[in-house]
Amino acid sequence: MTAVLEVRGAEKSFPGVKALDGVDFVLRAGEIHALLGENGAGKSTLIKILTGIHEPDRGEVRVFGQAVHFANARAAIEAGISAVHQERNLIPRMSVAENIMLENLPQRLGFVDYAEVNRQALLWLERLGLEVAPERAVRTLSVAQMQLVEIAKALVLEAKILLMDEPTASITPHETDVLFGLLRQLRDQGAAIVFVSHKLEEVFALCDTVTVLRDGRNACHAVPLAEIDRAAVVKFMIGREERVAKLGTKPFDATATALRLEDVATSFGHAGVSLELRRGEILGLYGLVGAGRSELAKALLGVGHVTGGRVEVAGKEASIPDVTTALHRYRIGYISEDRKAEGLILIHDVASNIGVTIWRRLAGMLGWLAEGRVRRAVAPLVDKLQVRTPSLRQRVGNLSGGNQQKVSVAKWLAAEVDILIVDEPTVGIDIKTKTDLHELIWQLAKDGKAILLISSDMPEMVALADRILVMGGFRVLGEVLNDHDYGRMSRAIMAHIHEAEAA
Amino acid sequence: MTDRLRALALADWFGLLVVVLVAGALLAFLQPAFLSTYNIYVLLLSFSLWVLVALAQMVIIAIGQMNLSVGAIGGLVAITFAGTMEVWGLPIPLAVLLGLVLAALCGLFNGVVTHVSGISAFIITLATLSIFKGINIGITEAQPFYAIPDAVKAFGAARLGGVPYMLVVPALAIVGVWLLFNRMVLGRQILAVGANRHAAELSGIRVGRVVVIAHVLSAVLAATAGMLAVARLQLGQPTIGDDWLILSFAAPVIGGAILAGGHVSVIGTCLGVVIVTLINNALVLLGIDPFFVQLLLGALILAAVMLNRWRERRREALA
């Protein structure tokens, strides 16, 4: 088989991180090639280099044997590469069909031929089993439907090379099966497909070859999947065999309830959500993207609102109109999954980012805020969490991902919260810091904080949580008591998700 | 058929149409002179000019930016148009062409600088507003050009009953811009860039090219308005364009445009201009302080954005 795509020694740096550090990759016609690696390993960056979004700092890319330098996305499309990107890229007000055909709108006499647009789009909607009218505006679709439109948009180009970055993150197992059938068909017709996923079951079911990245380097390069087992793949991904960090035992007082939800409904559309979180406990919320976990956290904090049921904090009924009340009255803190957009103020310094939650408490008369007081409150936390920063005056945007995450944890420690909601705490963080953060979260619980852990990272969930609630479609689907056995736990969790889909 | 009717009723501009009709009927009832041929002529005359100004801004709103220099470009082209005819004795078609080319260059400058520097169009066009206006004042020393060729004057004054000849120009522009945004690839690309620049880029749209073209188009529309203003005023006033800013935003926003980009309505914008024209006319006909226009215009913008927000939220709640 011939190589349709070849990458040699690709390097790419962003301020503060080297996302790719000499990566090799080869893709052949008629194969589905899994590209694996932990979050932050550099998979998406590689995909973006191949689609003309980023230019590599160094290295060579060959397509059909020709060296190429894509100046923009158009150039990649013209070279015969199409892609489904990890982040959503649709135009909400345009129709499903127009979104699908946007790369190449059919025209007649200089005008867009909408009949033709709809006809061609419908063909692919049908093949994907997506039953929505092509004229419908994309913004009225569900997350899963949008994901499928995104996939249709890539397929319609009928490119010889198809790159798919976590296409299954938010679609159901059934929709995944249909997609896989289609991808196999395309492969058999000679297309070359790159498939990025965190779900190893899917990878073994679908793919022929695997390349694993770790910290921007090749952990392995184009190994046939038939020659390698699951344990070996995991070892490539995390660089060691032991998946679950041993954290010791952590007894907690089963009677000290910190947070209790009873039949809660929210403005985001949750219904009948009940849960109980005790002091010293880590309660996991597992689910697919779009399951409504972050939204539940935000509704509790007062960003959205609770529209029904009962919320109790420390045994007393609570009504939380805004985050200020959540923080200062009920002592609830939230570490956002989106550090850059919601967690940190990248253009401000470390001291401000940690101090922001306690300025009010530190301020004297007329709101006077003495520099020294802030420094004295913040400095011990920087030491305790071992944030690697030249000084408290350093801009947070200049720190590495792991240290940024430590800063966002530190600000809630400064605020001395009792309940901490941690949303995807280790996305895009290197392995060493990841372990540090796991130990830190675990230690916080041991010190008596109640922790609600939202994560799509199954090993992380199994390592940290005491109990795991499985969420889907803005409801709680079931509960699993964690015995820290990865295989058993992941099967139990998936069972809840399958069950909900079958129902 | 009922589906069609419902779709019509949900369109951005349907409510506006009702407002226009009711206001028109009310005015006709209160002041019969409203329907006189001459008054209709006056109405259409100001509509002609303002709709071009509004479209010039709308094109830029579509890409999610703003163009503060619409008026300055209109003014600069107006005095160039008048000046080259008076001072150099340029024939009219050549002067028109020169005006359009000058505008295209101004738009090109706005677009290229905005795109290449990545600085917000607000600041860039604030700077070019001063530059273009400054050149205008520097050349004219704030004095108008009086010697406009008779043919231009005649065109500005000619009418067929209540319909000014001039209306042909904006009518063509409206049809053209409507086709652009609803039926042409370029227009759809402009909207895609305005809605989600990153997604547009990934879909292979050349964002830079689209942004620059939108700025050129905006400038050309502004220039057309400037030259029509010369024909209408029968002189090359350096102050042409000074009072366009508020109106240029008011009409598209009243018409349902989303300032963040990606959604504009040509029909809505036209109706927005009609509403503004009616208010202006009503205050004159009913003998009210003209500065009330100013007040009402502002209030109308606020009402329109509130209404748009409300509709947006309701749609979200329904979805």
Added chain:
Amino acid sequence: MGLALLIVVLVAIFATVNPGFASPFNLFSLTRVMGIDMVIGFSMMVVLVTGGLNLAVGSIGVAAVMVGGWAMQVQGVPVLPAMAMAVAFGAFLGWINGQLTVRIGVHSFIVTLATMSIFFGAMIVLTKAESFNALPGAFVDLGRLRYWGFVSGMLPAALIVGVGLWLFFNRTSLGREILAAGANLEAARLSGIRVERTIVVAHAMSGGLAALAGLMLAARNGAALPSMAGHIGMSWLLPAFLAPVLGGTLLTGGVISVVGTALGAAMVTIITNGLLQLQVGEFWVQMFLGLILLAAVLLDRLRGVMAERRRQVR
């Protein structure tokens, strides 16, 4: 700081080319305008830090001054309370801007675009476009205040306001919260800051400062004129944006430079004054200011890009 150096160079050039530039009379009128432009710049600066802007600075300034003029001339209110009334009224109009921005949830651009028109229209309708030109002597004298023979009292007044603003944004919890919310609204909200309040406060401050600038201008003119900020207050916009943008305040919010804004205003005034002195012709000054704004933002951008490059190379 580069700006300070540039100012020194400019002054030196203007002073050597044209001796009239350094005359006490010219310096007096220069520092007087400088003080006013600084406060106009501050007025825009305090909303820029929220990531918003205030197109209504001119309208608010004029409207507030007309209230002050009416209080002094018609109602016979003593000068200080009347000035306080004007500033409070300006702050109130700014508060309206802030409330509308927060409540409607659209960018302050469109809100203040509407209110600039509303405030100005209402002011003209209410005053019938007539000015108050029999203001009390004590007020008009403020415009004639002069130190060491060549520094107008307007400049120290503006500098005192600047010091106050610096302390507010660097040393009080509310000031810091405004900056945090301006830099990243969602992060600030999720950190327990009442972000809506920070926006309203910033707009109210902007209105108060615009009113103060208006009062200073009225004292200089010796009258409260409806036309003193041009058509719907537009002629303040350029100085209002020039000073903070030249001074390094980010339009995207979250970063403030009080010193920079003051220096930016100083530079604009010096260039304008110098050009007028050089007989370049008053008609070309506006174009120069536009070119300076363009050059300044482009240079600033270039510097940012270079800094980024250097960091990546390392």
